Amino acid sequence: MSARSLVFVAVLSAFFMMHAVVSNAQDCVGECQWDPCHWQQRLNGTCAHPLYDDPNTYFEEEAKRRFDDMRTRETSCSARRNGIHGKPSSYKILYGQPGLLCVTPTSYPFFGPTPAIEFYYADGSRCHLSYMSIDPVCDLTPLSTKLLLSPLEGDPESDQILTSIEPSKTTNTLLVKVINKKTREIIPNVDIKLELDVTKDSGGHIHAVHNPIVTTNTKGKLQSPNSQTTPDEAIFGTLEGNTGDQGLQFTYEAPKPAGDIVITGSCTSQYCKQIGPNTLWVGIKGLRKAQPSTSPLYPYDVLPCGSAKHTECTYLTGKANSLLARLAGKFPGASPGIRLRIGDASLERAGLFDIGGGWTIPASHHYAQHHQGKAVDIYVSPILHLDPTDIDYMMPFLAIATNLGMSVRPLRLAPAELEDQKFQPIYFHVYIWRVS
Amino acid sequence: MKITYLQLVIAILLATFSHPTTSADPDPGTLMGTMLQPGAAEEGIVYDPASGNYTVTYKVPDGLYQVVYYPRTKIAPTVETTYGPWGYGRDHVYSYRVTNGAKAQQPLTNIRVLVNKVYGSVKPPGWNGDIAPGFKNPNPTQNSDVYMAGWYSFKGIAPGDTVAGFGFESRDLPGVGTIEILGLGPITVYAEGGPGGAVRKELNKLSRNDFVPYLAPVPLIYNFIGSYFTTNGAAGTLTSLQDHFQQLLNMELIEPVFAERLTKTLSAAIDALKLSDRQSARSHLEDFRVMIDEAQHAESKATLEAPINKVAARVLRYDGNYVERKL
Numbered sequence: 001m002s003a004r005s006l007v008f009v010a011v012l013s014a015f016f017m018m019h020a021v022v023s024n025a026q027d028c029v030g031e032c033q034w035d036p037c038h039w040q041q042r043l044n045g046t047c048a049h050p051l052y053d054d055p056n057t058y059f060e061e062e063a064k065r066r067f068d069d070m071r072t073r074e075t076s077c078s079a080r081r082n083g084i085h086g087k088p089s090s091y092k093i094l095y096g097q098p099g100l101l102c103v104t105p106t107s108y109p110f111f112g113p114t115p116a117i118e119f120y121y122a123d124g125s126r127c128h129l130s131y132m133s134i135d136p137v138c139d140l141t142p143l144s145t146k147l148l149l150s151p152l153e154g155d156p157e158s159d160q161i162l163t164s165i166e167p168s169k170t171t172n173t174l175l176v177k178v179i180n181k182k183t184r185e186i187i188p189n190v191d192i193k194l195e196l197d198v199t200k201d202s203g204g205h206i207h208a209v210h211n212p213i214v215t216t217n218t219k220g221k222l223q224s225p226n227s228q229t230t231p232d233e234a235i236f237g238t239l240e241g242n243t244g245d246q247g248l249q250f251t252y253e254a255p256k257p258a259g260d261i262v263i264t265g266s267c268t269s270q271y272c273k274q275i276g277p278n279t280l281w282v283g284i285k286g287l288r289k290a291q292p293s294t295s296p297l298y299p300y301d302v303l304p305c306g307s308a309k310h311t312e313c314t315y316l317t318g319k320a321n322s323l324l325a326r327l328a329g330k331f332p333g334a335s336p337g338i339r340l341r342i343g344d345a346s347l348e349r350a351g352l353f354d355i356g357g358g359w360t361i362p363a364s365h366h367y368a369q370h371h372q373g374k375a376v377d378i379y380v381s382p383i384l385h386l387d388p389t390d391i392d393y394m395m396p397f398l399a400i401a402t403n404l405g406m407s408v409r410p411l412r413l414a415p416a417e418l419e420d421q422k423f424q425p426i427y428f429h430v431y432i433w434r435v436s
Numbered sequence: 437m438k439i440t441y442l443q444l445v446i447a448i449l450l451a452t453f454s455h456p457t458t459s460a461d462p463d464p465g466t467l468m469g470t471m472l473q474p475g476a477a478e479e480g481i482v483y484d485p486a487s488g489n490y491t492v493t494y495k496v497p498d499g500l501y502q503v504v505y506y507p508r509t510k511i512a513p514t515v516e517t518t519y520g521p522w523g524y525g526r527d528h529v530y531s532y533r534v535t536n537g538a539k540a541q542q543p544l545t546n547i548r549v550l551v552n553k554v555y556g557s558v559k560p561p562g563w564n565g566d567i568a569p570g571f572k573n574p575n576p577t578q579n580s581d582v583y584m585a586g587w588y589s590f591k592g593i594a595p596g597d598t599v600a601g602f603g604f605e606s607r608d609l610p611g612v613g614t615i616e617i618l619g620l621g622p623i624t625v626y627a628e629g630g631p632g633g634a635v636r637k638e639l640n641k642l643s644r645n646d647f648v649p650y651l652a653p654v655p656l657i658y659n660f661i662g663s664y665f666t667t668n669g670a671a672g673t674l675t676s677l678q679d680h681f682q683q684l685l686n687m688e689l690i691e692p693v694f695a696e697r698l699t700k701t702l703s704a705a706i707d708a709l710k711l712s713d714r715q716s717a718r719s720h721l722e723d724f725r726v727m728i729d730e731a732q733h734a735e736s737k738a739t740l741e742a743p744i745n746k747v748a749a750r751v752l753r754y755d756g757n758y759v760e761r762k763l
Contacts (some may be wrong), residue, residue, distance in 0.1 A: 108494060319581075322569070322570060323568055326568055328694070365632065366628075394623050395590050396590055400588060402546045402548070402588065402618060403546055403584070403587070404566065405584050407644060409626060410623060410626065411626050411628060411630055412628065433573065433640075433644060435570060
């Protein structure tokens with residue numbers, strides 16, 4: 001083949017290649033073309049464009065236009081080509097080192113910070129479209145990369161609940177690992193971050209979740225011997241570390257208040273998406289609400305919650321509840337005409353009973369003992385205002401409660417709180433201390 | 437000595453206007469405590485050996501309070517126990533006769549004890565009884581809940597008096613339990629919230645242990661020997677007796693070395709029963725009985741200290757004998 005023939009073939013090939021590129025660009029308009037002018041137009045000076053006057057403004061407008069355009073399509077062309085599904089959820093313009101801005105070497109030289117757009121997808125993938133590129137380069141993350149929390153031994157309690165734990169206690173060892181969901185294989189050495197958050201209105205507390213004035217830890221604490229998190233950070237409910245070969249082991253120390261605590265896990269060194277149970281159920285299991293007795297022989301009432309900051313306040317363990325019913329049932333027989341009223345016991349999952357809703361309770365307050373479903377305040381009626389010097393009505397109550405393994409402490413309101421100094425309301429703080 | 441007229445008049449006036457007070461009838465004001473000036477006293481609980489009472493000083497938001505806590509242990513109880521297989525279906529009947537000694541300062545008002553399942557509680561006239569389920573088993577080797585059986589009276593047993601007729605029936609055999617006996621004095625009333633922090637913890641501990649413990653035979657040994665005798669049932673009963681040894685060790689009622697000897701003998705009897713070898717089991721149980729008798733005999737020589745408490749020896753001997761007779 002002669003040299004002329006070779007040149008012809010080369011020109012023909014270039015033509016077809018260019019045709020292919022243009023066709024592709026037409027298929028994905030706005031995504032693959034940065035330079036608004038065709039190189040031939042630039043060569044003959046027939047194309048003027050803001051790019052050449054104010055490139056930064058143009059890049060920003062262009063990036064937004066491309067992003068909006070990609071959002072309007074079902075799936076962007078480049079993403080589809082790269083195996084990414086869905087639409088970009090955000091974008092960012094990145095400016096690199098100054099360099100040649102023009103697409104073809106035949107355009108007149110124009111130097112400036114080289115721009116690029118990064119499109120971010122919900123699955124964690126990102127596509128990088130540099131000024132010099134026609135197609136974006138995509139950093140693909142397999143959709144099957146998942147972050148999974150589980151107990152080290154045994155199964156999670158449910159699809160939602162990772163494990164349950166009583167207030168102020170520490171869980172058995174838990175595990176966070178990054179896996180390929182399809183193969184179930186562990187992906188090693190991934191940097192992860194776990195963050196705790198309190199679910200609002202859980203655990204019977206219907207007041208503000210956070211109180212900046214009170215230093216009570218309401219989230220609990222994540223701990224791991226392999227963590228990079230300092231103790232101070234741990235108090236605020238975060239844990240960072242590397243999953244190593246088999247995942248990162250950690251424990252959770254529950255706070256004093258009960259409630260649902262959600263662990264949000266993320267990978268900091270690569271993309272991953274959290275799946276599986278993520279909630280720590282903090283509270284005491286098996287509590288039952290005290291029910292009023294309508295028995296004609298042994299009637300007793302249950303008073304409404306003494307705190308507007310909480311949903312229900314009369315929860316007790318099953319055994320404590322049955323003993324309470326037994327106590328109440330015995331009492332009318334012992335003191336005819338006198339009826340018991342059940343006051344505040346514990347919240348629906350027990351834990352800290354911050355009567356004022358401030359996530360704290362003074363140590364001196366007897367509500368500090370209402371945290372296990374074993375303590376209850378009992379009013380002796382028909383009249384709340386009883387003469388405390390008349391111990392006759394107290395004796396039967398004390399004798400019956402004593403025989404049921406209860407610790408009884410008669411309490412009265414402080415004189416300063418009383419409108420009528422003559423009558424001082426007495427009620428009984430009863431702690432059922434022998435119940436398992 | 438000559439009494440002047442003036443002295444006589446003063447004596448009559450004093451006798452007329454003075455109001456007799458006793459420790460059981462204090463000024464109502466003291467029941468509710470008194471409010472102190474800030475800093476007048478330190479928070480805490482102080483025992484007064486002269487009165488046997490505790491002075492509780494505590495802070496609440498309202499101020500500093502001081503109140504007297506009257507312990508419920510100012511009684512002098514003794515308990516006589518009778519038990520045997522005289523009940524319905526040859527179940528065991530347990531009877532208790534309780535005395536409040538003459539030196540007691542309070543009426544004895546409460547008797548309570550943790551037991552295995554019991555029924556048919558009987559009570560003396562004027563007393564109330566209760567059997568409540570769902571309590572923690574005091575035996576660390578047992579997971580099952582136990583019952584709290586007890587009796588109470590608002591009048592109680594006066595100092596120097598004895599009341600019989602407390603009792604119940606149970607299928608189970610006797611072990612050594614702690615009967616908790618309480619008197620009742622003035623009831624302390626606390627200002628809102630009552631003591632907090634360290635004072636509350638100390639007061640909780642004080643009130644939880646505010647009883648006189650009395651060791652007595654109570655149904656604690658699960659009995660698996662029913663109407664139809666089986667060697668497996670007998671082995672189960674002996675295993676339950678063997679489990680009771682840990683409780684006896686915790687209560688320091690038996691020396692560890694002697695306990696080990698007895699449990700080994702019981703193990704041999706259990707193994708024999710599992711092989712349906714009644715003869716051999718009977719022989720081991722005889723050894724078990726003799727060892728206990730010899731230990732009791734050692735005490736009578738006054739040269740050696742018995743390695744086992746008398747109540748413990750009595751119930752162990754009874755239980756071993758009960759199974760031996762069934763073989």
